[in-house]
Amino acid sequence: MKHLITGLIAILTAQNTLSQEVLEKKMKDELYKNKLTQEQFYVCRMGGTERPFTGKYWNHKEKGIYICVVCGQKLFDSSTKYESGSGWPSFYDAIEKGAVKTKKDLSHGMVRVEILCSKCDSHLGHVFDDGPKPTGQRYCVNSASLSFLPQSPQENTK
Structure with missing residues (x-):
């Protein structure tokens, strides 16, 4: 019984930590939505990829x-x-x-x-x-x- 309770506490603690991380990411994402363009948000926060040969810097040569x-x-x-x-x-x-x-x-x-x-x-x-x-x-x-x-x-x- 003691092991079961210890296991349940560990699971609940992990879920709470995970929930906190998810909540923090959602809060950050809301802040970023106001700062970034739709494409920037899609790429940076959602892990998206822009189409090749379309981005501002793909052929950029400035130092x-x-x-x-x-x-x-x-x-x-x-x-x-x-x-x-x-x-x-x-x-x-x-x-x-x-x-x-x-x-x-x-x-x-x-x-x-x-x-x-x-x-x-x-x-x-x-x-x-x-x-x-x-x-x-x-x-x-x-x-x-x-x-x-x-x-x-x-x-x-x-």
């Missing part, structure tokens, strides 16, 4: 830093951006270790690695092992999940 559209965290430097032919902005590395985090994605009958902003958990895209040197990685990112901070003219002359 600067790409940041999370939701929280402003620095994610990628333009020096690591390259043309992968995929139709989405592609980078061979994040701006620094810990800027993005990964999660196994089994959706749509595929096995992929999802990339998320490590600060706000917004969906960014996926990372693949078919990128160029030096990392061999291709961070395939939705433009809708990004904002861009151009490099200042002073930095261009350095």
Whole structure:
């Protein structure tokens, strides 16, 4: 009987924690709905994907830093951006270790690695092992999940 009660308490505690996490996500999503465009919300908060060759940054060549559209965290430097032919902005590395985090994605009958902003958990895209040197990685990112901070003219002359 003691084990049964202990087990029930553990289940109820886990459900309460899960319910709290779900509630917190719903509250955050409501706040983000007012801040983001429909496409940004779909991509960042619902894990969607924009159509290839349509995003603002897929063919963007300006020097600067790409940041999370939701929280402003620095994610990628333009020096690591390259043309992968995929139709989405592609980078061979994040701006620094810990800027993005990964999660196994089994959706749509595929096995992929999802990339998320490590600060706000917004969906960014996926990372693949078919990128160029030096990392061999291709961070395939939705433009809708990004904002861009151009490099200042002073930095261009350095």
